[in-house]
Amino acid sequence: MNKVLGIIFIAVAFAVGMYLGGGSSKPVITTSAGGASYGGGYDKNADADVNSGNKTTTALAERTANGKTHIVNPGESIMEAVKAATPGDTIQVMPGSYHETVYIDKDDIRIIGVIKEGKRATMDGQGKLNDAILYSGNNIVVQNMLITKYKGNAIMGQAGNNFEIRDNIIVDTGVYGIFPQLGKNGIVEGNVISGIEDAAIYVGMSDNIHVSRNEVFDSVAGIEIENSRHAIVENNYVHNNTGGILAFITPGLPIKTTFDVIIRDNFIVNNNTANFGAPGSTVAGIPAGTGILIMAADEVIVEDNIITGNKTAGIIITDHENAPNTTIDPEADSKPDKIMILNNLMMNNGYDTIDEAKALMLTEFKQGQPDILRVGTSRDSCIINRHRYVTVGVNDWAECSFTNTDAIDTYILDEPVPPREIKGSEKGKIAYLGICTGCHTYTGRMIGPPVQIIQALYMDNPRGLADYIANPVKKRDDYPEMPPQNYLDEETRLAVAEYMLSRTN
Numbered sequence: 142m143n144k145v146l147g148i149i150f151i152a153v154a155f156a157v158g159m160y161l162g163g164g165s166s167k168p169v170i171t172t173s174a175g176g177a178s179y180g181g182g183y184d185k186n187a188d189a190d191v192n193s194g195n196k197t198t199t200a201l202a203e204r205t206a207n208g209k210t211h212i213v214n215p216g217e218s219i220m221e222a223v224k225a226a227t228p229g230d231t232i233q234v235m236p237g238s239y240h241e242t243v244y245i246d247k248d249d250i251r252i253i254g255v256i257k258e259g260k261r262a263t264m265d266g267q268g269k270l271n272d273a274i275l276y277s278g279n280n281i282v283v284q285n286m287l288i289t290k291y292k293g294n295a296i297m298g299q300a301g302n303n304f305e306i307r308d309n310i311i312v313d314t315g316v317y318g319i320f321p322q323l324g325k326n327g328i329v330e331g332n333v334i335s336g337i338e339d340a341a342i343y344v345g346m347s348d349n350i351h352v353s354r355n356e357v358f359d360s361v362a363g364i365e366i367e368n369s370r371h372a373i374v375e376n377n378y379v380h381n382n383t384g385g386i387l388a389f390i391t392p393g394l395p396i397k398t399t400f401d402v403i404i405r406d407n408f409i410v411n412n413n414t415a416n417f418g419a420p421g422s423t424v425a426g427i428p429a430g431t432g433i434l435i436m437a438a439d440e441v442i443v444e445d446n447i448i449t450g451n452k453t454a455g456i457i458i459t460d461h462e463n464a465p466n467t468t469i470d471p472e473a474d475s476k477p478d479k480i481m482i483l484n485n486l487m488m489n490n491g492y493d494t495i496d497e498a499k500a501l502m503l504t505e506f507k508q509g510q511p512d513i514l515r516v517g518t519s520r521d522s523c524i525i526n527r528h529r530y531v532t533v534g535v536n537d538w539a540e541c542s543f544t545n546t547d548a549i550d551t552y553i554l555d556e557p558v559p560p561r562e563i564k565g566s567e568k569g570k571i572a573y574l575g576i577c578t579g580c581h582t583y584t585g586r587m588i589g590p591p592v593q594i595i596q597a598l599y600m601d602n603p604r605g606l607a608d609y610i611a612n613p614v615k616k617r618d619d620y621p622e623m624p625p626q627n628y629l630d631e632e633t634r635l636a637v638a639e640y641m642l643s644r645t646n
């Protein structure tokens with residue numbers, strides 16, 4: 142947090158002049174029953190995916206209607222059933238224990254755990270396996286599973302559209318619980334997720350997403366909307382994490398924006414768990430006790446949440462410049478603009494806040510426990526009923542011109558969107574940034590060895606590198622094993638190898 146400290150003292154000098162006389166007179170009281178609604182930032186008519194004429198709907202309905210059901214019993218393998226399945230099929234997994242990683246690289250596959258008298262189909266990584274379910278197909282459903290003790294991801298999607306991840310229980314599965322990446326038109330609903338080192342639900346580089354009715358707890362980040370657009374996060378119970386709900390831009394990824402995120406009707410309670418994120422990761426910089434964190438994201442609406450007992454602050458809004466563990470990406474706008482805070486119930490937040498917040502409060506002659514803390518620059522933001530909260534840095538925000546988001550039910554589309562076309566030339570870059578950089582950096586040791594070392598080993602041999610990642614063997618005593626990347630198809634493995642070898646930073 143050192144970085145925050147330095148910058149804040151510079152900010153103080155400006156702020157004192159700005160906020161003098163701010164405290165003030167007659168509060169503007171705004172009811173959200175009635176009044177104008179936020180119009181939303183999504184225009185279906187302007188969406189090339191929706192209007193491409195590449196309609197998959199009929200075909201999907203037909204394929205699913207004619208689909209077969211495969212039953213997997215304990216002692217059998219879910220992966221074998223996926224291999225035997227054709228698009229449109231359903232795989233029913235009977236209660237019992239399964240120790241495996243399942244890759245789904247075809248479309249229209251549904252994996253449904255059968256629950257019998259409370260017993261679930263349980264995927265148990267036994268602390269050894271990296272991932273439980275990885276999909277790259279479209280129209281994938283994963284439902285009613287219990288997933289535990291994996292080291293990497295419970296359910297991760299790579300570029301699959303129209304996904305539905307529902308009603309799963311995920312306990313202690315390493316870095317990410319549910320992690321759809323580069324997906325469009327997807328639902329994450331009714332899951333119970335706990336004990337995750339990074340984000341329990343991590344929506345990355347995705348569009349048109351609905352995250353609702355989940356319970357997430359005992360994790361570093363509860364729900365994370367990252368480099369994604371048109372997302373609604375509603376009716377979730379988010380408690381006892383380090384940070385509750387996050388909307389932000391991670392610098393350096395191929396998709397550079399996060400905007401149009403509605404965070405509403407959530408319970409965001411007691412997110413005070415000491416940060417146990419991997420050192421250096423973005424989430425390792427979250428101060429324990431953060432209810433909602435908005436970093437560099439634009440058009441984020443916070444409405445009708447119950448936000449209580451988060452010891453640092455109920456809502457923190459920051460730019461990249463003031464945030465710990467982030468770099469500046471010249472291609473990404475580092476400022477959180479158009480943040481809109483409507484009515485929320487906030488109580489007992491900020492009771493043990495960080496020194497930086499206290500220092501900022503002094504500049505506004507405020508005392509007490511901060512509900513809302515804004516650091517750095519934020520343009521065109523607004524708030525209603527600001528007198529209800531202890532706030533820092535929002536005195537100069539406008540009154541919002543609307544009071545609710547009633548006009549927007551969902552950003553989920555009536556019809557599935559066609560599969561994402563990733564150009565051959567983009568495949569390597571996206572896989573590298575989305576997967577490899579989680580464990581490898583250019584110069585330094587992270588979970589895996591530095592890219593520079595790898596370049597020295599494989600400089601003229603991208604094929605050899607591609608073969609290694611499909612089937613890694615243990616090479617170094619002082620590193621863990623690298624998980625196999627054989628869920629990437631051969632073309633992508635070669636593309637990512639070439640991309641890794643071409644890096645210069």
Ligand code: HEC
Binds near residue numbers: 578579638
């Ligand atoms: C979950 C962490 C993780 C991810 C993700 C990961 N790696 Fe690794 N990687 C490792 C570790 C750990 C090692 C060291 C393994 C050893 O030496 O036994 C390693 C080693 C390597 C090596 C060295 C092989 C050799 O011959 O010495 C290459 C090449 C490599 N990774 C490429 C990649 C590529 C390409 C990606 C992305 C598609 C990737 N890795 C993703 C953890 C990871």
